[in-house]
Amino acid sequence: MHIILTGATGLIGASVLQRCLSSPNVTQLSILSRRDFALPVGDTLDTKKAQIFVHTDYTSYPAELVQKLKGADGCIWAQGVSQNDVSKDEYVRITHDYPLAAAKSFASLPNTGKFNFVYVSGEGADPAEKSFTLFGKVKGRTEKELLGLQSTPEYGTLRIYNVRPGLVDPPEFHRPRSLMQRVFVDRAVAPALRMLIPSQVSPTGQLSKVLVDLATGDGSPLPDGKGIEAEGRTVRSLAIRR
Template sequence: MHLILTGATGLVGAGVLHNMLAMESVSRISILSRRPVAMVEGHDKAKVIIHKDFKNYDDALLEQLKDAQGVVWALGVSQNDVNKTEYYEITHDYTLAAAKAFSTLHPEKPFTFVYVSGEGATQTPSMFTPTYGRVKGEIEASLFEFHKANPNFNVYNVRPAGVDWRHHPEIHPFIPQQAMYKRTLLPLIDAVYKPMMSPTGPLGKVLTELAMSKGAPLEGKDIYMDGHLVSNVAFRRMAGL
């Protein structure tokens, strides 16, 4: 199976990539990235496609992706690292542009788009909702509406919470240096409220398996958006945590 991945040099994306590389059922990985991805060195089934403009996909690029059956869209940025306009463009516009482009790869056959959202995203924001929650909720809704208009284009919005890399040593050489506040908070959250934890190993496995699926609606009281929104509690259940 041929899968697409973005955000491979980030925390979630690195966890996904490690799983994809280890899974025999994933025969080919096309990684869209602005820069080289060190983790794939020596892995023949992975190809890094240097892509600078995530709002545009030309015919030559789509030709390389034409038989892909799914994508894990882990590309993202912290709202603290860019201004609101840039955050909206990266989080909403890039994602929707990719969805529209990938829907043309083989419209007569299913394609599954797995969007890495986050706990705190909401489609009903209040005046107190932070920027990331408002914008991620908006792109979740945009993807779902696009799916309804294009039935063979399937969507899962997945909301990890406290992304925990500590017990996934295979990715440690390839991820950015994590902030001290994360190093301090994660053990505390892990000790007092495990349902908010999202370990990168199991998370990468679940995200990959969703991308490999036919995109059928999921079931469970912790699944929303007509079976297409996976809360962190649902992810943990699916991962056996």
């Protein structure tokens, strides 16, 4: 299957990238990135099926780029930013505006009549927008509006999945975080959560498998179970670990 990936240089996206390159279910990988970068190498990684498209305006998709993505079957939207690193307006633009614009544009891509759009959200996302945090409100609003798209005639090809990881355990190959983050998260928060509330910790290996499986699946709602919500369209951290 032909999969589109964003956020490939980030914590979650880097793990998804490796999973896509090693998965036989992904036969073509189109990576949208603000800059070019070197693909990872390894015995199990097939880099020949991947192509990087440098793209800087994620609110707009020119016809030339859309044509190159034509026939894609799904997208894993792993692009994101911390609410502490940017202004409120920029956070809303990256977290809400970008994925909504992409989903609308990508709805016309598939040859099969359906397109799996997998949005990496997070625990604490609140579709009712009653959260006290900007993260919870904006992620929740994005989830809600993405799900709304798939019920419209114009974007009816979309099959939306909102995936909510908890604290993401980074793989050893990806530790480009600040010293303060490493000390605070790795030595204080993460050990406590692993011991007391393991369901709120999402190892990148398990998370990337879930994301790729959803993107390459048949688009059907997930069966009921712990951590599955929104009629089979939302996957919480508890379900990621199962």
